[in-house]
Amino acid sequence: MEVxxxxxxxxxxYDTTTTLNYIDELLFVDIKEYQDGEEHDASVLGNGIVLGSYIVYPDGDIEEIGE
Incomplete structure (x- = not known):
């Protein structure tokens, strides 16, 4: 992945959509509820309810981000 x-x-x-964002050498991971048909429409892709959010550090540590 590139920054x-x-x-x-x-x-x-599992009816989920996972979003991976690579920013400043950190991997941000959001797991969201899948919305029917979102794979066919980029305007709604990844817009479901957030089920979990995490940061993965370069050393492999994972931090859960609370709301």
Whole structure:
């Protein structure tokens, strides 16, 4: 991944969409509720309810971000 990249992973088994953002050597991970048909419309991709948010550090540590 390059800095500034954004990737989406759709998991139909768990009805989730995971967003990966790589910024300043940190990986920001948001797990969101899947919205029906979002894989066909980029304007709604990744707009579901947030189920969990994490930061993955270069040394492998993972921090859960609370709301």
């Amino acid at each position: 500034g990249d954004v990737h989406f992973i759709l998991n139909f088994a």
